[in-house]
Amino acid sequence: MWVKLGSWKPYVTRELGVSGDNPSTTKGTKEHEGRKGTSQVVLGFPLCSFVSFVVEVLWLGFAALCYTPVPFMKLSRIVALFLVFAIPAFAADEFTLYELLPPETHQFAITYDVSATREGARFFFNPVRPGSTASKERVIARSSGKDLKFELVSGKDAKATGLVPAQTSDDAQFIKVYLPGPVPKGGESRIRIFKTYTDAPSYYVKDGLLVFDRPFGIKRNVVVLPAGWELVGSTSPAIVSTDANGRVRVSFVNDRDDQLPVKITARRLP
Helix, strand or coil: CCCECCCCCCCCCCCCCCCCCCCCCCCCEEEEEEECCEEEEEECCCHHHHHHHHHHHHHHHHHHHHCCCHHHHHHHHHHHHHHHHHCCCCEEEEEEEEEECCHHHCEEEEEEEEEECCCCCCEEEEECCCCCEEEEEEEEECCCCCECCEEEEEHHHHHCCCCCCCCCCCCCEEEEEECCCCCCCCCCEEEEEEEEEECCCCEEEECCEEEEECCECCCEEEEECCCCEEEEEECCCCEEEECCCCCEEEEEECCCCCCECCEEEEEECC
16 A cells, blocks of 8 residues: 655645636645535645655656556456547546545545647537436636536537547447637647536445545546545555645546556544
């Protein structure tokens, strides 16, 4: 098990602000309401901590290269194969925040930042992971904070646009986002997708322990535990901190060519 425990704050995350902000790297710490009733902390680059941050990220990457949990190898490759076909190739700058709701609900709120980079694209397709039920979807343009039109479509409809791989299953589901305008040459369209997943097989309580078992495909991910729970284990290297409300944040960097197997366990505080 590779887990770094401590009370220090991580030095860099993406900005997760209210509608109308312009996410960027800033100095100091900002806190916004990214979703009603949920505080999200945004940290910039404190100059005095930059060197320490670089050391931590290098160590995290080294640990990830050295650690390959055997029980998850076959499963991660199978899931990775599906996502290679399903996730759009023309996306960049990805970051996902998972906020775990009370475990008896089997729900977690997702905030997904991504930039569409395919020249001329008018839509962006975000896959709904098989086995998960999505609700409370909302999409905004990160440059303006304005709500964007979206709809749930099948893999067959998504393939008709030419923006997802031809091997995508017809039965797959995607959130089709209508971008503010065509992606310009050499440019990008930055969007933020909010959604809540219900997924009992990947988020549950067993023997009194909270379990979040879900592979990560993108590079940067943060999992926030529900209030009143503390981390006791992680199958992959992680940076652990607390947010302004005392909730535990578990940060992952996926430097692999496939999925990063993540299984978090936590116990309720007395």
